[in-house]
Amino acid sequence: MQLLRRFDERAGELYGAGQIGGFLHLAIGEEAAIVGATRALEDRDWLLTTFRAHAHALARGSEPARVMAELFGRVGGLCHGRAGAMHLTDVERRFLGGFGMVGGHLPIAAGAALASTYQGRAEVTMAILGDGASGNGVFGESLGLAAKWNLPVVLVIVRALGGYATEGDAAAASADLQRQVEGLGVKALTCNGMDVVDTQAVCADAVRIARTERRPVLVQAPTLRAPTPSPTAPRAAGDREQIAAWKARDPLALFGDRLVEVGLVESADRARLQMQVGAVIEQAVSFAGRSPHPEPEALYEHVLAPGGSGEAWRGFDLRGTSRRAEAGPHPREASK
Amino acid sequence: MQLLRRFDERAGELYGAGQIGGFLHLAIGEEAAIVGATRALEDRDWLLTTFRAHAHALARGSEPARVMAELFGRVGGLCHGRAGAMHLTDVERRFLGGFGMVGGHLPIAAGAALASTYQGRAEVTMAILGDGASGNGVFGESLGLAAKWNLPVVLVIVRALGGYATEGDAAAASADLQRQVEGLGVKALTCNGMDVVDTQAVCADAVRIARTERRPVLVQAPTLRAPTPSPTAPRAAGDREQIAAWKARDPLALFGDRLVEVGLVESADRARLQMQVGAVIEQAVSFAGRSPHPEPEALYEHVLAPGGSGEAWRGFDLRGTSRRAEAGPHPREASK
Amino acid sequence: MSRTLTYREALNDALREELDRDQRVLLLGEDIGAFDGAFRVTKGLLADYGEERVRDTPSAPGTIVGMGVGAAIVGLRPVVELMTITAALRALDQIAVSAAQARFQSGGQLSVPLVLRAPQGGGHQLGPTHSHSLEAMLLAIPGLLVATPSTPADAKGLLKSAIRSDDPVFVIEHESLYGTKGEIPEGEHLVPFGEAVVRRPGRDLTILGISRGALTALDAADVLEREHGVSAEVVDPRTLRPLDLPTILESVKRTNRLLIVEEGWPQGGVGATIAALVLEQAFDFLDGPVLRVAGAEAPVGYSRVLERAAQASSREVAQAALTALGR
Amino acid sequence: MSRTLTYREALNDALREELDRDQRVLLLGEDIGAFDGAFRVTKGLLADYGEERVRDTPSAPGTIVGMGVGAAIVGLRPVVELMTITAALRALDQIAVSAAQARFQSGGQLSVPLVLRAPQGGGHQLGPTHSHSLEAMLLAIPGLLVATPSTPADAKGLLKSAIRSDDPVFVIEHESLYGTKGEIPEGEHLVPFGEAVVRRPGRDLTILGISRGALTALDAADVLEREHGVSAEVVDPRTLRPLDLPTILESVKRTNRLLIVEEGWPQGGVGATIAALVLEQAFDFLDGPVLRVAGAEAPVGYSRVLERAAQASSREVAQAALTALGR
Numbered sequence A, B: 001m002q003l004l005r006r007f008d009e010r011a012g013e014l015y016g017a018g019q020i021g022g023f024l025h026l027a028i029g030e031e032a033a034i035v036g037a038t039r040a041l042e043d044r045d046w047l048l049t050t051f052r053a054h055a056h057a058l059a060r061g062s063e064p065a066r067v068m069a070e071l072f073g074r075v076g077g078l079c080h081g082r083a084g085a086m087h088l089t090d091v092e093r094r095f096l097g098g099f100g101m102v103g104g105h106l107p108i109a110a111g112a113a114l115a116s117t118y119q120g121r122a123e124v125t126m127a128i129l130g131d132g133a134s135g136n137g138v139f140g141e142s143l144g145l146a147a148k149w150n151l152p153v154v155l156v157i158v159r160a161l162g163g164y165a166t167e168g169d170a171a172a173a174s175a176d177l178q179r180q181v182e183g184l185g186v187k188a189l190t191c192n193g194m195d196v197v198d199t200q201a202v203c204a205d206a207v208r209i210a211r212t213e214r215r216p217v218l219v220q221a222p223t224l225r226a227p228t229p230s231p232t233a234p235r236a237a238g239d240r241e242q243i244a245a246w247k248a249r250d251p252l253a254l255f256g257d258r259l260v261e262v263g264l265v266e267s268a269d270r271a272r273l274q275m276q277v278g279a280v281i282e283q284a285v286s287f288a289g290r291s292p293h294p295e296p297e298a299l300y301e302h303v304l305a306p307g308g309s310g311e312a313w314r315g316f317d318l319r320g321t322s323r324r325a326e327a328g329p330h331p332r333e334a335s336k
Numbered sequence C, D: 001m002s003r004t005l006t007y008r009e010a011l012n013d014a015l016r017e018e019l020d021r022d023q024r025v026l027l028l029g030e031d032i033g034a035f036d037g038a039f040r041v042t043k044g045l046l047a048d049y050g051e052e053r054v055r056d057t058p059s060a061p062g063t064i065v066g067m068g069v070g071a072a073i074v075g076l077r078p079v080v081e082l083m084t085i086t087a088a089l090r091a092l093d094q095i096a097v098s099a100a101q102a103r104f105q106s107g108g109q110l111s112v113p114l115v116l117r118a119p120q121g122g123g124h125q126l127g128p129t130h131s132h133s134l135e136a137m138l139l140a141i142p143g144l145l146v147a148t149p150s151t152p153a154d155a156k157g158l159l160k161s162a163i164r165s166d167d168p169v170f171v172i173e174h175e176s177l178y179g180t181k182g183e184i185p186e187g188e189h190l191v192p193f194g195e196a197v198v199r200r201p202g203r204d205l206t207i208l209g210i211s212r213g214a215l216t217a218l219d220a221a222d223v224l225e226r227e228h229g230v231s232a233e234v235v236d237p238r239t240l241r242p243l244d245l246p247t248i249l250e251s252v253k254r255t256n257r258l259l260i261v262e263e264g265w266p267q268g269g270v271g272a273t274i275a276a277l278v279l280e281q282a283f284d285f286l287d288g289p290v291l292r293v294a295g296a297e298a299p300v301g302y303s304r305v306l307e308r309a310a311q312a313s314s315r316e317v318a319q320a321a322l323t324a325l326g327r
Ligand SMILES: Cc1ncc(C[n+]2csc(CCOP(=O)(O)OP(=O)(O)O)c2C)c(N)n1
Pocket: A050, A051, A052, A100, A101, A102, A129, A130, A131, A132, A133, A134, A160, A164, A165, A166, A167, D030, D059, D061, D083, D084, D087, D090
């Protein structure tokens, strides 16, 4: 959680400084939900998420340096600068990414679960989404079919109040939403998204049910995101009261205090941890800064499968005569 | 109901004889549901339906002759031969049509209700759909937004068993579907789709609730469609038992018998009615047969608004040089 | 040795052979099981391969395609049938973004060996919502391969190649070709992508026909030969991405004239694209403008007359050819 | 008399004027109210016009567009904002079928005076899912008018004309133009559809620029003049349907050379379409092939370098112009 928090704070600064571009959706305030949910997964399980992807990648264990390099748009990034924060992917950690289109990842998650089941593997697929995505039809379509086909999918809705975008009544878990999905034959649970322990426990339960009973499970995780005006001005803002109100519920502070209270952690350890995290992040920033920009030609890599017949196409007029790449092999050769 | 039934039987024959083309989705067995639902509407209300549109047009009061002419693809048809059975529209009767894409009409119905409300008119919009459409995301999206915005929409799901297409558990009203839509804040009712009196009563109630309480209402109307192999071979088929089973529940027979039982109708009247209906249909067939085919050039009419700036476009290359229409007015003139 | 099959049977054959060959292949689609598919392409497959591998889905195009993408990413080779190409308009974000961009966005980490199949075009008066021809919209999408078989042999060979491709492929079938018959080579029959075929050699002009347009072009070539002594060469590109531009250019450089026949809308069409490519790369060989006979700039009307008026007829193609030749 | 406004403010102006003028006008879209719109185009409208007329919607593009269609049919003039043009891919059945075909299917009984607005294009590293340029896909659809304003004045004038049109219109805004400033005539300012404008007169060749491409073309024309003494004429069609072909042809018949600049994908693109049209109708006036500088045949990468590589730069356009002139 410390890692996600400091990373986001630093990323916000670097965004302001122009080192990071595009939309940067911070997850400050969602750390407990994100860490709790992802910790409920085993290594063999699959994870998908929204445009708020860099935090999820970190939670899933991706190297901070390669995540930061991606935000910098450099070759050292997990996706070599193609994805940015919204589309981060780390297949080694079975993190299928970062999806820019609201809700677009839900059917893909169901499909991943179908593949696991079809191949006889007891993997679970988890998709994390915002409350906004539940307003899109793919939400019900995907859950409905997952229920019908007994697919082990866990959807975790981070109901974030505060910040960008249509909030619905995001504040609390929705009883209506629960009725809707139960009508689809989906098991629905709720956790306290500001409490990492509770979130982890409930999501672990959801994962167990999905894995053993082969059915989709929905977890609602209400959270309070730090007041952020928009993804184009991601550094925490909002008036004094808002910030105070949020600070009072800051999941890191709460968890940290609790660890100290119950004597699991000395405040000294806590300080040390923070320093370690700070160091990791500075290493990430310097790695990202040193990583080279991609070459313009790299744009044409990974558009089509290497060696596939499609590659022959590249030989012919990619963008009008003046941009035509050197004529490649005749398709007849290439497609052999 | 007699009219719909005889019309469908005759249309099925004419389809076999090649007078009617495309897909012809018959409504034999759905008469009680269709007539009961549409009878619950006032003239000022709006109606939309699926690709099974010719039966709904008749139920809404469209001239059988103009409906048949449309099925023949003639100029005398309600849409001058452009629509066929699947896209029939009769705006004079506030029948907004026939929609070929499953569920595509649901948001349009919500939008129509929005326009009525916005303009301060107490009109209700009814959309009739099949159970299949409830599996598409637009169903929940449209109902959810209609509930949020207090729109007077009534959706009538004709849950037809038998015939073409993914049936789901179409046989009976679905308690799950009821939970789903209640979760969206929608009132849900059920009627016996094989009983025109019950369907009419329940739908009238739904329309009243929508009109007075300004909210969406869902009515589930389970029906048993006559065994029909597919829309490309629409004449009733299926084995003896199937047909016998269906005959035993034929909504027309049941209603007719009941009318006679309670003495509302003499069997003689019943016979006379059937003759009258038969005559109307033969007139429709002969009108359709006499109506001319559209001219090929008519294809370009009603693509864009008459007199609109878009019309100027027609002057330029509609389908490649060899097909180019005579150059029309310069857009500068046309767009004035 | 060869057998005579319909286009529909050839597709069914291809599916069976690949289902037999590769356990990772499974089929998803509306009514493809119990109902054998809206156009009976998947006839008997549910009975022979079971409901694990032949899956009936609800009418939710976006979700079905998206599930295909997810299943492909995690190791399967799904073949998704859409009942009509118009349904693809509801799934276009999953097609153009999820399927076609996953490899790129992930920097090559993800692969989406997904096949989408759907019938397009007119012929049986299915009316304005079931007669679209959308190959141009699909061709526009980088990362998506597009096949437009016009014969049973190509239908089989291209579908089999598509299922083995590591790139997502949209196989565009033609609604009015399902019943057409043709010879299919016995045994393993694969048609490589990016390989056009000269269906009929000729000297005076080249007619390029897309999807059913290739057959319209052949009919037109007969008319031109018989009635006007014109020798037309007919080329069928068979796949639009990759496009076998060299074969097209070879032909045009010989005949010096090009006419393109397609059923889709003319603006932003395949014909316009190929015209522009040929113009850019063989301008000095052209004795006249590249002409197009495309579908009408209008929806397809239901009436037989209006449906025909919306399509390119062999008469019109022949007429356009004479125009191209200045006759 | 005129005022200086940004493209964003000009659009806001147009919406306010039409909201004032016509009670039937109402706005639908995600976050257009409390949030002022993802790109702040609807700033202050909720406060000034109330939630009856400025409606925040969920993220359900198909349903929002469909509701706009229904409301338009029953008498309103809805303006629907989509947060990004990519969202239109999820609503394309409602756009291409419900909105664009309703008039046709009903034989003229229905009219759909609906306006759709969305930003397209790159410029701020929004990455592969928020940088698409889809004007060509929309141009393909008969029955749908398409506007691509490149200046604040055109943004205002075209949006106002769109709201008054009885045909459905897609106004394609450009994500990187919202902040650009320009002069707007005082008072009622309407820009008619189907009227191209010559942004800069020239003798040696015509450069046609679509959407932001018009500005890229102007920059290129400066470079050509300054560094190569080449006089380029820059034409901005402003609307793609209707397309002011006569003005384009007039220009080409004078300069005898045409270069088209667009940000969208090259295959099935607008450039290809116009190249084919000009080829068909002015072949004898062309001294060389019509050249295109289009977006890359690839998704738009996130990195600044990859984003730029995916777009047409004025340098490349100038280079292409020299190629066109055989220099
Ligand atoms: C289909 C689509 N429409 C619009 C957008 C623009 N958009 C980016 S973030 C966002 C808000 C989504 O809200 P929610 O799902 O609740 O996620 P949260 O921001 O709360 O994490 C929207 C609408 C998008 N990415 N995709």
